[in-house]
Amino acid sequence: MSDQSTTSTRVEQPADDVGSGDPAVGTHTVDAETDEQLDESWVEYEFEDDAAISVSDLDVYYGDDHAIDDISMEIPEKSVTALIGPSGCGKSTFLRCLNRMNDRIDSARVEGTVEVGDENIYEGDTDLVQLRKRVGMVFQSPNPFPKSVRDNIAYGPRKHGDLNTGLLGRLLGNDDQQREDELVERCLRQSALWEEVSDRLDDNALGLSGGQQQRLCIARCLAVDPDVILMDEPASALDPVATAKIEDLIEELAEEYTVVVVTHNMQQAARISDQTAVFLTGGQLVEYDQTDKIFENPESDRVEDYVTGKFG
Amino acid sequence: MSDQSTTSTRVEQPADDVGSGDPAVGTHTVDAETDEQLDESWVEYEFEDDAAISVSDLDVYYGDDHAIDDISMEIPEKSVTALIGPSGCGKSTFLRCLNRMNDRIDSARVEGTVEVGDENIYEGDTDLVQLRKRVGMVFQSPNPFPKSVRDNIAYGPRKHGDLNTGLLGRLLGNDDQQREDELVERCLRQSALWEEVSDRLDDNALGLSGGQQQRLCIARCLAVDPDVILMDEPASALDPVATAKIEDLIEELAEEYTVVVVTHNMQQAARISDQTAVFLTGGQLVEYDQTDKIFENPESDRVEDYVTGKFG
């Protein structure tokens, strides 16, 4: 990335973070070194101290298709980061890099580093299971399993061996039924669904409404106790009422979790996010800043055109 | 429709139109009679004299589902009318009523009248073939036939017996080949596609890009010489560049045709339409007015919230 000329993406890093104890963050000094050249308006925006995720020099190819073009950015902890941009610009691809869901696409090739906590997840021996437990994901259309509400939520913990509620558990006497009940209730409460489904925990989840299903998917994700939650257009398949509920929920979740949300809907990004990254075609990150800044006074004209609806 | 209380839909009818020679328009006096009760801001908006389509008391049910709730509106000739509203509010259903494509859905039941020109298309013996020739339709995702570009455009006229270009025509000597060539060229020019495809008229249309395909579908629709063109989110599956082309095209088409466009994208509606109808959930028409009015100074708070992105 030959900086200034081609891209206006900058990430302000507090000076005390540069070269600090955290080696992972320290290596990404490309952005830090350019700090001096930033104009006033940039300096005003300070990311929080701990970057939950830092991405550097990320490129993704689908076969010969260059879907993500040399992106570096840091995603701060316990806040909502929105990714916006027109269709096909690589938002979903970028998001899927953060928990290596791209591994599931045969043609996808990823270069660069993504650090979650202080571990580069693209290093050889990363344990995918552990990674995905830490970085949960919610998809565009609600995709609960065709099982009961309870089974949906307990699914992850059971598979990870954290809950023994099967026949075996019961036979061995170390039945975790009570722990499971607690977990289910906690997750459903966190995802603001408890009131609506507490009396039908054993019904098939496919019988819920779309909005409820999506919140169930969030609850299911919370059940494995992640640090980061990735959401790819979580409300685009929902009606306005359900959308409003999901938006409220996202804001609440940010108190405890790092949330990264892709959205098509600029108003939504404006409403819910703390910082916003604007992708434009070609997989480039055009601007990344505090949400207010992006929507009120963006650096780049293209971003301005885009957020005011002149384009896209 | 118990008017005032339940709906804010009003259609201003110029006084000289009430009870005028056109019996079809004359029968829809419900709206006309309520004119007196309108406040100032309404009176300022005058639809053109000739309503190409007038809908009154339209209800649509899917089984027991009430998808369109007692809608009446008049769509003026040679202009672009946009239908906007959140997902599932019945925009597509409404649109499909205008050329009776709903007939293809077994569970759909339509009540009320829709007049195209001066004929109620829901009267017993309406000839669907004639109706659909007059009211063309362009769909959300481009759906060219798996035939050559030329065959796609000539398809309608050939089926209607207006072109004899088959083997028989050639044998009998009254070959319409030249007329067909002219038609194909005219339609492709009208749909701003001629430059791009003139040298591959005999290639399979599925080989075109998405945007080209969509313009081809518009050309195909023009070839049967319709009065009205219905478009259901014609650009939602396209990239921004193609979208821009389609938008330009729509504005041009409105010089000759009556265009009704459903769109999800409010900016798009603002850019291209002359009047806008806002549907909100439950199949109700909440407001219908000149586009500027709707976007700058809507009557209803809900509409205001919706168009400013506070909601939906």
Add this chain to the structure above:
Amino acid sequence: LGSGEEGSGGPGPLTADGSSTVYPITSDAASYWTSNHPADDGEYWGSNSEGTAPGYDQIDNPDDKRLANYWGGLYGFEPGEGSAPPFRVSVGLSHSGTGIEKVANEQVDIGDASAPVSAELPDASEEELDKYTDHVVARDGQPISVSKEVYDAGVTKLTGDQVRDIYKGNITNWSEIPSYDGPDKEIQAVGRAVGSGTDTAFRTNLLGGPEAEMPGVDVRQGQNQQVQTTLANSDNAIAYLALAFVDQNRNPAVSLELDGTTYTLGENLGSKDYPLSRELHCYTYEGTSKKEAAFINMLLSEFGQLHFVKPNDYFMLPPEEREEQRAKLPEQTN
């Protein structure tokens, strides 16, 4: 599952397969065997106040054993539990060629055949043929049978030459037969599957050898039973088949004039000099086991002949021949 289920234990079943001509005999015998009637039955086996099964009085059954227990016991088989026989007998239906093939492949214990193995396997060596043990259990006089319509139209008698010509394809229409006075009608010459004993015997006895050509055959059926059905369902058919399958009302047998003698069913058709008469065989392979012997011994007894051969319209073996055949069986245990 219900009561009809077989019990377990005991020796495996005795299996037979082959000739559809012999099938009625062995199949009836198997049914009797499997039913294993008690000695106070009187109808099927044994004797009671109402009667005595034919041939039973020739049998020395001091312990009043059930049928199969008795015949099995002669060769040392223990009675089955309850009414179960000492071992089951299962008889398949195909034709002689299959029986001879299967018995040699040791797929069955007994190969039923209505033609001698030497005719069935004309290419086989002496050595190979020696492995078969031939048990003749009855005699058949193979009749020529026609459709009822043809019979009624006057064809009650044919000469050997006429039959030969029909099967050689020289005569193809009934009107070419002088005695026929019906409407012009093509002849449907029905044959049996190549390799069936009936076919082999017919070729050998009438056409000159087991490999004689029969270009006149229009339809070949697998089993005698099917030939009978075809005859009954047609109005223009002729066929050679086994005695058991003649039904004068559906497929009557015609008299056959051979070398100046006329052979008629019910008169002299079964006589030893009737050229189409033949022996019905139960072949065993590489010796005869006790299991096989127990069953065949029953067939060769007076009781067996009266119950299984006679009712099926075959000719019983005279006592001295039966003794000859019995001599081929292994020693009885008691």
Add this chain to the structure above:
Amino acid sequence: MSTTELHQQVRERFGVEAADDRVVALGAAGALCLLASAVAFLIGSSFTALPIVGFLLTVTYGLYDYQAETAKALSFLATIGTGTILALITVYLIVEALPAIRYMGADMFTYTSEPMWRTRGEEVYSLVPMIWGTLVTTILAMLIAGPLGVAGALFISEIAPDAVREIVKPAIETLAGIPSIVYGFIGFTILNDYMMENLELPTSGSLVIVGVVVGLMSLPTVVSVAEDAISSVPESMKSGSLALGTTDWQTIKSITIPAAFSGVSAAVLLGVGRAVGETMAATVILGHAQRLPDPLYDVFGNTETLTSLIASQYGVASSTHMNALFAAGVVLFVSVTALSIASQYVENRMQHQLQGES
């Protein structure tokens, strides 16, 4: 290959993440056992069961301790097994058929002087009459099942209202379930009689009866496969045509059928496959005369089909005769496999066409 390399390979093949020698050992043991039992079975040894028990033990232990790896290995084995069965059948059929083909040479498929099939004395095994019989019955069957089947498919997918479709579709599928022997029974007892009586056929059993019966039997196959193809034409294409003011029938003729053409052809090909392979109806209806009808097109005559030849003669056949039956089996197998591959190819082409890759 060094052990580490082997480990590496096994790990890649079965995704064994934790390098664990025991997994590899277990896999090797299981594979060995299976191989042993396969060999034992092929040579007809009575010890086949021993290695199978060993294999089962290995699998049980594997499922207990290394479930993911074992499951993957088992599913791989199942795949190999499926392939092996096909290979076994193919190879065995061909090997068994070779002696007869060698004995007859090309005459097996060209020899037409009487007798064409003689199993004794100077043996002759010409498959010409059987191939002809199969061909004639198949053509007759397809004359019935092709047009009627496609029309039925159109009715179900395009014309019938929902309520009618709900009845007609399962009913026609059910028609596929009627066993061929039932058709054969009806054909043998009723149709044979009827034809002999009313058409004065000189022989019982004729190709035309088999053709009609087999046509009826392959009808449901054609209907359901063609219906799948027709209803996979995207609704948007049909709507596109209708919105231009064409009638439903015009849309069917000009859009739906051309778009589904490959799929419909595939359906007919599959139907042909069913007709070629139909056994019992032909076996019980026909009169098993291994000769050509005269004149060739006399569909009221009697001859043999490849299937009924096998079914009626397997019992008496040995040596070359048996090999000749296998040759008939090979002809059947090859033609039906070719039909299946052709129909698959045609169907794939339809998928591509609909995606604009023509």
Add this chain to the structure above:
Amino acid sequence: MSGEATNRTAAPALGAFDRVALGIVGLSIMTFLLGWTTLFQRTSPDTAVAGLSLFTLFGAVFLLAGAGLISAGLASYVGIFETTADQYTGIGTGVGFGVLGFAVGGLVTTIAFGVGATGSVAVGLGVALVTVGVVAVLPEDLGTTLPVGLLSLAWGALLVTGIVDASWFWNPPSLEATFYAPIVVPLATIALSLLVAWSGAIVSEGFGSQGRQNGAYLLIGLNAFGMIAVLLLLILFVVRKGLPKLLEGAQLGPGLSISVPFVTKGVMLGQQFNGIFPAIVGTVWLVIGAVVLAVPMGIGAAVFLTEYAEQGRFTAVIETATNALWSTPSIVYGLFGYAFLVPRFGNSNSLLAGMFVLGFMLLPLVVITSRESLKSVPDEYRDASAALGVNQWQTIRSVVLPAAMPGVITGVILGVGRIAGETAPILLVTSGQPFPARAPSILGSFRFVATPPFVQNEALLQASSALPYQLYAVITAGVGQEEAFGWGTALVLLMVVLGFYAIGIASRIYFRRKLHQ
């Protein structure tokens, strides 16, 4: 064709036009049905309908219909009625009539003038060419009515004048068959009725695209109706023939005990009612064996191919192989089993060999349907599970397989329905006694021994009957005397197989509904 000119509702007299056309359609459907009843000998040429003998009635109807069609076509042509007829009839219809012309021309020359095959083909071709040429360029209203009308008049005249009457026959020199009027007349009537109905349907909608649609839909609808009729007739026929035997000796005992000897007894001496219990048990065991063999293996292969293997040449080969296996004729499996399996399974026909052969036949179907349903499990489920950090096997086991199960189960049930009715393989590898007395007792025959293979089951290694074989046995062992027994067996077999199909189809509908609710 302008909008106004084509607006048929403007022409008031069209009611009459419609009515005539609908009358013609109605009459021709009547002759169509009567044609079938005559062919099935439910009605005969002498049956009197409305005072006319049947053939005369046919003739009268065709004269009437022919005249009606021709006048309707002419009326439209000269403009007495406004219709939407196209300018030309078109090549398609022309070719259709050409084929008809070929058949009619060829047959008429052969029958009437005794011309040989070459001659009639030549004449037929001539007639065909002329027909195509003329019909294609005729205006549509004439092109769709005149040929049918003329043919109809001709056939009507032949029947009414008695040139073709009940005693007419044609004995073609080269075919073995003789064609008698009681067969030929109904057949020709059926075919011509269809044509007339088609033409009448076109007329009734005033020609044009609507008319053609009407004509085509009528024929397609009749075809569908015909298929259902065939199915119902077949089933009813078997039921009517088989029910008396099935219920022979059946009793409704005290309480709820029902005894149906036909399905609970074998064929035994001294037993009042014989039955097919052993065959039923045989079929049950065969099906169980095949399922046990094929289902785990098939699902396993499908899981590997869909979930683990990279889609490439290997999967393509296996896919081709399974498709080929699926269409391989059953007799080929039978032959393979007879020559390969039987010698290895105790060297006699056996249940076990039957299980293997049927299992082999079922296997490809299980693979195909399992693959289909595994593929149709949305990737979202896999993604969702993967995103929770669950490994692939657990995802397959806990999410993918359960979601695919409905499809697999349905497929297996339908497959079982098919193999349960297979005859050829059973005939070759399992059959023994045609009319057994007792059923094999598999469960009771397990024995443990000290030498390999440690477990023995004699019953498995013995021949058995099965329902389809039982029916075959009736045919081979003499339909004459035992036909009723055969119909009873056919009925039970049909009940078993159609039962499987009904369950399979019902479960598919059930699962689909459940998914959509």
